[in-house]
Amino acid sequence: MRLHDFRGGVHPPGRKQLSADQPIQPLPLPNRLYIPLQQHAGGPALPIVKAGQKVAKGELLAREQGATSAPLHAPSSGLVVAIGESTAPHVSGLPLPAILLDPDGEDRWMEQDLPPDPLALDPEAVAARIGAAGIVGMGGANFPAAVKLSKARQAGVRLLAINGAECEPYVTCDDRLMRERAAEIVDGAAIMLHALQAPRAVIAIEDNKPEAIQAMRAACGHDARMQVLSLPTRYPTGSAKQLIQILTGLETPAGGRGTDTGVLVHNVGTAYAVQRALRQGRPLISRIVTVSGAAVAEPRNLEVPIGALAADLLAHCGGVSDDLARVLMGGPMMGQPLPSLQTPVIKGTNGILALTAAELGPEPQPAPCVRCGRCVEVCPMGLMPVEMAQRVRRDDWAGTLALGLNDCMACGSCAYACPSQVPLLQYFAHARGALAEQRRAEQKANSIRQLMEQRQARLVREERARAEAAAQRRAAKPRGNTAAREVR
Amino acid sequence: MIFAALVLTALGSSLGLLLSLAARYLQPPPDARRAEILELLPGVNCGQCGYPGCGGAADALLNGNAAPTLCPPGGSALARALAAKLGRPLDGGDAGPPLLALIDESRCIGCAHCGKRCPTDAIIGAPRQIHAVFQEACMGCGLCVEVCPTECLQLRPQTPTLITWRWPKPALQGG
Numbered sequence: 001m002r003l004h005d006f007r008g009g010v011h012p013p014g015r016k017q018l019s020a021d022q023p024i025q026p027l028p029l030p031n032r033l034y035i036p037l038q039q040h041a042g043g044p045a046l047p048i049v050k051a052g053q054k055v056a057k058g059e060l061l062a063r064e065q066g067a068t069s070a071p072l073h074a075p076s077s078g079l080v081v082a083i084g085e086s087t088a089p090h091v092s093g094l095p096l097p098a099i100l101l102d103p104d105g106e107d108r109w110m111e112q113d114l115p116p117d118p119l120a121l122d123p124e125a126v127a128a129r130i131g132a133a134g135i136v137g138m139g140g141a142n143f144p145a146a147v148k149l150s151k152a153r154q155a156g157v158r159l160l161a162i163n164g165a166e167c168e169p170y171v172t173c174d175d176r177l178m179r180e181r182a183a184e185i186v187d188g189a190a191i192m193l194h195a196l197q198a199p200r201a202v203i204a205i206e207d208n209k210p211e212a213i214q215a216m217r218a219a220c221g222h223d224a225r226m227q228v229l230s231l232p233t234r235y236p237t238g239s240a241k242q243l244i245q246i247l248t249g250l251e252t253p254a255g256g257r258g259t260d261t262g263v264l265v266h267n268v269g270t271a272y273a274v275q276r277a278l279r280q281g282r283p284l285i286s287r288i289v290t291v292s293g294a295a296v297a298e299p300r301n302l303e304v305p306i307g308a309l310a311a312d313l314l315a316h317c318g319g320v321s322d323d324l325a326r327v328l329m330g331g332p333m334m335g336q337p338l339p340s341l342q343t344p345v346i347k348g349t350n351g352i353l354a355l356t357a358a359e360l361g362p363e364p365q366p367a368p369c370v371r372c373g374r375c376v377e378v379c380p381m382g383l384m385p386v387e388m389a390q391r392v393r394r395d396d397w398a399g400t401l402a403l404g405l406n407d408c409m410a411c412g413s414c415a416y417a418c419p420s421q422v423p424l425l426q427y428f429a430h431a432r433g434a435l436a437e438q439r440r441a442e443q444k445a446n447s448i449r450q451l452m453e454q455r456q457a458r459l460v461r462e463e464r465a466r467a468e469a470a471a472q473r474r475a476a477k478p479r480g481n482t483a484a485r486e487v488r
Numbered sequence: 489m490i491f492a493a494l495v496l497t498a499l500g501s502s503l504g505l506l507l508s509l510a511a512r513y514l515q516p517p518p519d520a521r522r523a524e525i526l527e528l529l530p531g532v533n534c535g536q537c538g539y540p541g542c543g544g545a546a547d548a549l550l551n552g553n554a555a556p557t558l559c560p561p562g563g564s565a566l567a568r569a570l571a572a573k574l575g576r577p578l579d580g581g582d583a584g585p586p587l588l589a590l591i592d593e594s595r596c597i598g599c600a601h602c603g604k605r606c607p608t609d610a611i612i613g614a615p616r617q618i619h620a621v622f623q624e625a626c627m628g629c630g631l632c633v634e635v636c637p638t639e640c641l642q643l644r645p646q647t648p649t650l651i652t653w654r655w656p657k658p659a660l661q662g663g
Contacts, residue, residue, distance in 0.1 A: 092653040366658070392657070423658045433654025440652075441565035441586075448627050451608040452531065 001202065001227060004249035006242045008380040009234040010413045012169050012333065014208060019292040019299040020172045024180055026303045027316055029076055029103045033307030034086035034344040035061065036098045040136040041143045042068030047099055053080045056110035058283050061099050064131070070144045070347075071134045073283040075305035078103040086344050089329050093339035101307065118191045118278040123153060126195040126278065133277035134284045134347075138269030139163060139238070140330060142348040145270050149195045151257075152264040160201040161247055162189050164216070164268040165231060165238035167206060168331025171351040173288040174268050176301045178205065178212035182219035185268050186226060188275030192266060193225060201226050203268070204243055208233045235333060236411045240265040242380050254407050269350075289345055291317045295324040295354035304345050310352050311341035325357040333412045364421040375414035375424060381407050385414035389427040397438070400431050521573075522546050528569050529559060532607040534629040536560045549574060560587065561627040587628040587643040589621045595640035602632035602641055 038044040045062035049055060055074040062072040079102045086098035118126050131146030162185070166174040178185060189201045203220070205213050207230045220226040231237055231246060241252045243265055250261040258265055269287060276282040285306055292299040297318025304313060310327060314320050320327075328335035329349055345352070375385035383404045391399035408428050415424045525546040533541035537558040539548050548554035549570065556570035556578060563586045571578040589610070591602075598616040603609075610626040613619030623646065633641045646652065 088650055090650060090653075092648070092650065094648065094650050094653060096650060426655055426658045429655040430657045437652070437654065438564065438568070441563050444624070444627075445562065445565045448530070448608050448625065451610075451625055455607060455609050 001229060001247070003229070003231065004246055006237075006245040006380055007382055008378045008413060009236060009242075010378050010416050011233075012235055012416060014233070015169050015292075016172050016175070016208065018170065018294075019290050019301055020175055020209075022172075022176070022300045024176050024288055024301045024303050027305065027308055027313060029105065029107065029305065030308045030312040031102065032081070033075055033078075033101045033103065033305060034098045034309065035072055035075070035101060035307040036086055036088070036096045036344060036346060037062055037072070038096060039072070039142060039306070039346040039348070040070040041141070042066060042070070042147075044097070045069060045072045047083050049080045049083075049099065051080055051082045054078070054104075055080060055101070056108055058110045058112075058281075058285060060283075061101075064144075068144055068147050070136050071132065071283075072099070072306075073134055073285050074101060075285040075307055076101070076103040077106050077108040087340045087342050089336060089338070089343050089346055089349065091337050091339065093343075098307075098344070103305075112281050115278060115281045119194050121194075123195045123197050124150065126191060127153075129278055130195065130274055133273070133282075135270060135273045135277060136284070136347050137267060138273060138287060138348060138350075139267035140334070140348045140350060141240075142346075145266065145274070148264065148266070149192065152259045153196050153198075155259045157196060157259050157262055157264045158198050158200065159247070159263045160189065160193055160196055160198050161243055161263055161265045162201060162203040162268055162271050163238060163240070163243055163265050164203055164205040164209070164212060165243060166209070167233070167235045167238040168333055168335075168351070169235075170292045170353050171290045171331045172292070173290045173301055173350050175209045175212050176290075177272055177288050178209070178268055179215045181272060182212075182215040184275045185216070185271045186219045186223070187279065188271035188273070189226065190223070191274055191278050192271060196264060198264075199225065202247060203228045204231055204237075204247065205229070206231050206233045206237055235413065236380055236409075239380070239409060239411060241409070254404065284347060287345070287347060287349065289313060289349055290351040291354075292351065293328075293354040294356045294359050295320045297321065304349075306347060307344045309341065310338060310343050310345070313345070313352050314341065314354060320354045321356070323356045323358070324354050325360050326355050328353040328355065333416070334410065364423070366422050367420040369420055369422055372419060374417045374419060378413045378417040380411060380413060381409065383408055385424045385428075388431075389422065389424050392427040392431045395434075397431065397435055401435070405431055405435075519550070522550060524573060525549055525570070528562075528566060528573065530561050530566075530607075530627060530629065532561070532629050532631065534561060534631050536630060561629040563627075586646055587630075588623050588626045588646050589628065589630070589632055590642055590644045591619055591621055592640040592642070593618050593620075595638045597638055599637060601635040601637065605631045605635050607631065 043066035046065045047062045049061050057074055057077045059074045060071055061074050064071045081100040081102050084100050085095040088094050088096035127146045127150045135145040137143045137145060164174050164178050193201055203216050213228060213230050216228045220228055236242055240258045244258050244261050244263045245251055248261055248263060252258050253260055273284045286303055289302050289304045291302060291313050300317050302313060327338045329338050330336060330351055369386060379385055388400055388403045410425060412425050418424060526542060529542040529545060531542050537545045539545040545558060556576055557567045559566050567578060596618045600615045603611040608625045610622045611619055612622055628643055630643055
């Protein structure tokens with residue numbers, strides 16, 4: 001298969017050696033799990049358990065709400081303490097509704113029969129089972145996998161790309177998964193091919209992971225449908241649109257989806273979760289998380305129940321040193337800085353990084369833009385970050401959108417490459433927020449207008465009803481009055 | 489003497505007739521722009537802009553005495569619409585989060601006066617029960633604040649949620 005190229009990109013130091021040789025270990029069960037109801041793109045899940053209820057491992061805790069949503073399952077057996085709140089895995093650290101579960105230590109699975117052979121099932125039934133297992137994109141996008149598969153099958157996608165690029169520095173969870181559980185990933189990919197009714201799958205891995213490439217090649221064996229590809233290491237190869245461009249040379253249209261090019265991209269973690277769900281009936285209740293960074297005593301790759309706190313993970317890895325400067329959820333390029341360690345791991349969390357000031361480098365000192373054009377060179381989407389940031393600074397939203405704000409995927413290449421350390425990413429995040437706020441304000445203005453009209457209509461109706469009632473009373477009374485008068 | 493009186497009478501009556509005819513037939517067309525602006529404004533006459541009701545605000549906007557940002561309940565969406573309609577720049581920009589009514593439940597006596605005043609039915613509560621404001625329907629006009637006998641109603645900035653939280657604009661340096 002001939003590989004193509006995408007434009008731009010950067011080469012941040014990989015720093016994967018910190019954790020790449022650490023085999024996957026289970027995290028001991030924490031005392032309490034915080035399972036946020038919103039861990040995926042789309043509508044939040046709706047709890048079906050009550051406080052004080054005992055649940056078995058894998059039991060349904062909350063069901064999906066709406067067409068694009070995902071259910072949640074109990075990561076361990078135990079007691080539902082409350083439907084309360086947890087810290088959102090977000091830079092704001094605001095509260096998020098969550099189910100609080102105290103594991104009882106037995107880790108007792110719910111009773112169930114082994115599921116039927118997925119390859120004998122109807123493709124739509126396979127997708128439905130993937131949806132019922134609560135599987136979302138494990139690469140960080142958190143989009144419900146079943147919705148993606150069904151839509152791609154309807155769109156006639158011919159190629160499935162299993163994404164093992166893992167281009168974010170530090171993060172090694174996919175690397176370890178491919179080294180240690182290659183056969184399961186390949187089986188998961190075969191199940192996805194069946195759900196997709198597509199003839200071919202490629203497993204794309206960056207060439208800085210030779211052991212993973214070897215393991216995956218061995219697992220694919222003689223299956224002619226599967227091909228393992230070694231890609232040159234460059235950030236952001238692991239982004240779906242860039243990966244599609246490498247594989248096919250096609251660019252995803254602006255505002256379109258990856259499937260418009262005839263390729264569906266799924267993370268290796270998603271393929272593994274699909275295999276677990278359809279072969280063993282295990283819903284998505286745990287994932288592999290890389291705990292790394294120079295502030296961590298013993299960097300590790302952990303298999304973590306969903307809902308364990310960042311503090312639990314860091315404590316299991318020997319705690320953090322005093323020179324801790326920042327904790328990130330996800331990689332250093334696109335991850336979220338965590339204001340609190342009491343933040344739970346969700347389905348899309350691939351890493352918890354505790355970084356020292358030395359790793360972060362000196363505090364950025366933004367200087368005036370020198371218009372060198374580095375950001376334009378490195379932007380993998382072909383945008384002009386310098387021009388976009390200038391529009392944002394002037395609150396020129398129409399201009400920002402015309403320059404392609406919606407095509408920016410916030411990969412951070414521009415900010416990484418900027419010699420003046422202009423906070424380009426923050427400009428774009430600010431613009432997205434401001435535009436979303438405008439949309440909400442307009443929606444609210446419309447709904448308030450409706451409410452006012454409805455109230456006016458109601459008042460008129462009530463007035464009329466009162467007048468009619470009064471008229472009826474008058475019509476009923478006069479006879480009585482005249483009678484009284486006649487008596488008098 | 490009589491001649492002067494006759495001339496003045498004739499002059500007065502003919503001019504009066506002329507004026508009345510002019511008033512009748514030379515009426516300016518109704519101001520379409522005023523109607524359009526009134527259509528945009530919330531129309532609850534809350535008076536937070538400092539003009540007598542939404543009609544007064546529309547006049548002030550047309551005269552150029554008031555900025556498009558004059559209406560707090562309308563918020564940023566209305567300010568943008570007004571600026572576009574009047575062809576004027578939108579200055580003052582960010583007004584911060586909108587103010588919404590909030591009930592201090594410890595002081596609410598359930599008099600139900602506020603619910604009757606609310607132009608969008610955003611206040612929920614039966615008589616002698618604690619009332620609550622449905623924030624999605626509240627536009628912060630403040631009509632309820634005036635009628636509350638215990639002053640338990642106040643306009644407060646909306647509490648940030650994951651949906652409303654947003655990155656601040658970077659401080660002006662570089663770019």
